[in-house]
Amino acid sequence: xxxxxxxxxQILQCAEELFLEKGFSLVSTTDIAKKAGCNQALVHYYFRxxxxxxxxxxxxxxxxxxxxxxxxxxxxxxxxxxxxxxMEAHFDLLIQNRxxxxxIINELILNENRRNKLVKSIYNNNxxxxxxxxxxxxxxxxxxxxxxxxxxxxxxxxxxMNIIIFIILPVLESQFNFDNxxxxxxxxxxxxxxxxxxxxxxxxxxx
Amino acid sequence: xxxxxxxxxQILQCAEELFLEKGFSLVSTTDIAKKAGCNQALVHYYFRxxxxxxxxxxxxxxxxxxxxxxxxxxxxxxxxxxxxxxMEAHFDLLIQNRxxxxxIINELILNENRRNKLVKSIYNNNxxxxxxxxxxxxxxxxxxxxxxxxxxxxxxxxxxMNIIIFIILPVLESQFNFDNxxxxxxxxxxxxxxxxxxxxxxxxxxx
DNA sequence: AATTTATTTAATAGGTCTATTAAATAGGGT
DNA sequence: ACCCTATTTAATAGACCTATTAAATAAATT
Numbered sequence: 357x358x359x360x361x362x363x364x365x366q367i368l369q370c371a372e373e374l375f376l377e378k379g380f381s382l383v384s385t386t387d388i389a390k391k392a393g394c395n396q397a398l399v400h401y402y403f404r405x406x407x408x409x410x411x412x413x414x415x416x417x418x419x420x421x422x423x424x425x426x427x428x429x430x431x432x433x434x435x436x437x438x439x440x441x442x443m444e445a446h447f448d449l450l451i452q453n454r455x456x457x458x459x460i461i462n463e464l465i466l467n468e469n470r471r472n473k474l475v476k477s478i479y480n481n482n483x484x485x486x487x488x489x490x491x492x493x494x495x496x497x498x499x500x501x502x503x504x505x506x507x508x509x510x511x512x513x514x515x516x517m518n519i520i521i522f523i524i525l526p527v528l529e530s531q532f533n534f535d536n537x538x539x540x541x542x543x544x545x546x547x548x549x550x551x552x553x554x555x556x557x558x559x560x561x562x563x
Numbered sequence: 564x565x566x567x568x569x570x571x572x573q574i575l576q577c578a579e580e581l582f583l584e585k586g587f588s589l590v591s592t593t594d595i596a597k598k599a600g601c602n603q604a605l606v607h608y609y610f611r612x613x614x615x616x617x618x619x620x621x622x623x624x625x626x627x628x629x630x631x632x633x634x635x636x637x638x639x640x641x642x643x644x645x646x647x648x649x650m651e652a653h654f655d656l657l658i659q660n661r662x663x664x665x666x667i668i669n670e671l672i673l674n675e676n677r678r679n680k681l682v683k684s685i686y687n688n689n690x691x692x693x694x695x696x697x698x699x700x701x702x703x704x705x706x707x708x709x710x711x712x713x714x715x716x717x718x719x720x721x722x723x724m725n726i727i728i729f730i731i732l733p734v735l736e737s738q739f740n741f742d743n744x745x746x747x748x749x750x751x752x753x754x755x756x757x758x759x760x761x762x763x764x765x766x767x768x769x770x
Numbered sequence: 771a772a773t774t775t776a777t778t779t780a781a782t783a784g785g786t787c788t789a790t791t792a793a794a795t796a797g798g799g800t
Numbered sequence: 801a802c803c804c805t806a807t808t809t810a811a812t813a814g815a816c817c818t819a820t821t822a823a824a825t826a827a828a829t830t
Contacts, residue, residue: 379673397821503763613789792810793809
């Protein structure tokens with residue numbers, strides 16, 4: 357591993373890679389130390405517990421995952437255009453961090469404590485932006501520009517369509533031996549299809 | 564636990580519940596034995612290894628998960644109607660087995676051996692039905708009844724929309740204290756929305 | 771140079787885990 | 801009653817895990 361940066365950062369970075377790949381419980385502090393090239397006790401010296409170390413990383417990844425949906429786009433483009441852009445930006449983020457969806461699913465289901473803590477903070481911190489989004493959406497529906505749908509359902513749909521390929525990717529890779537370029541192309545196509553599916557699903561009924 | 568059935572079945576059943584809840588690595592044979600009310604060695608007596616025991620259960624769940632998509636519906640209803648029915652049946656199955664999606668995601672990502680084994684057998688066993696579905700779909704697209712979409716994308720979309728709520732459910736339960744009835748109602752609504760989203764997304768462009 | 775502080779290591783306590791072994795118990799069949 | 805087989809248990813080997821402790825080394829400060 358890189359010897360230029362200090363060991364604390366080194367450990368953090370190695371831990372991140374391992375946790376992203378295998379989740380909390382399948383990574384030991386011994387694994388982390390080995391990868392970082394240091395003694396196992398050093399991991400505990402800097403971070404005290406494995407849980408601490410994981411929390412730091414997970415928190416950051418989760419915030420990243422949600423960031424795009426927790427910021428307000430104040431351009432004067434139409435609602436649907438801004439929505440499309442958000443969705444595309446979110447997908448692009450996942451392309452850069454392909455294991456985030458798995459990590460989040462895994463830890464959010466398995467660890468009740470982490471889940472409770474996170475969920476509460478998300479809920480409280482983003483109520484405003486949620487309400488704003490909600491009122492804009494319902495406005496568009498009233499105008500007949502968008503098929504009637506609840507805000508929660510739409511958000512779930514978007515997240516769902518955006519994460520699924522990153523869950524399925526390992527399976528596809530098991531069957532077909534993709535090289536990097538093919539995966540890039542696959543993700544590009546899938547991004548297009550995911551966005552298109554949501555956009556098409558929002559078209560109002562023909563009269 | 565129930566004392567009427569024999570201990571082998573008892574162990575299998577308890578293991579199933581635990582594995583579904585926590586996945587392979589967070590369940591010990593000691594946990595299983597405790598739940599089943601027997602000595603830990605008995606788990607190994609009947610199933611030799613934890614891996615064996617898990618395989619049996621996982622295989623069954625995974626087959627169940629795919630079953631609906633691996634059978635052919637030969638009624639003479641329109642393609643889109645049959646598709647909708649399949650999707651609904653699949654969702655209903657998941658309602659009865661809410662932890663299946665998590666288990667599959669978890670183990671399919673974490674364990675390369677299991678993934679490889681499964682993926683190959685699925686691929687080989689269901690090529691015929693896949694081709695049949697593929698040709699029907701492309702036929703409908705040619706007729707202009709359905710928006711152009713690849714078969715793989717459509718299947719991914721359907722699975723995605725069907726599983727997402729079962730992934731998110733623990734998160735929602737953390738925030739709101741649902742009782743059983745509320746969850747049933749929530750799932751019913753979500754089923755409707757998932758199916759509707761796919762159906763709407765398949766409508767051809769207006770001319 | 772001496773002293774203090776920060777980093778790193780070896781050693782280990784105390785726990786859990788899987789799997790095996792040998793012994794105990796139970797249940798037919800003869 | 802005896803034998804045979806199936807079921808169940810206690811005990812334990814051997815591995816690995818987290819976290820701590822005390823000692824060693826390096827770096828910084830006076």
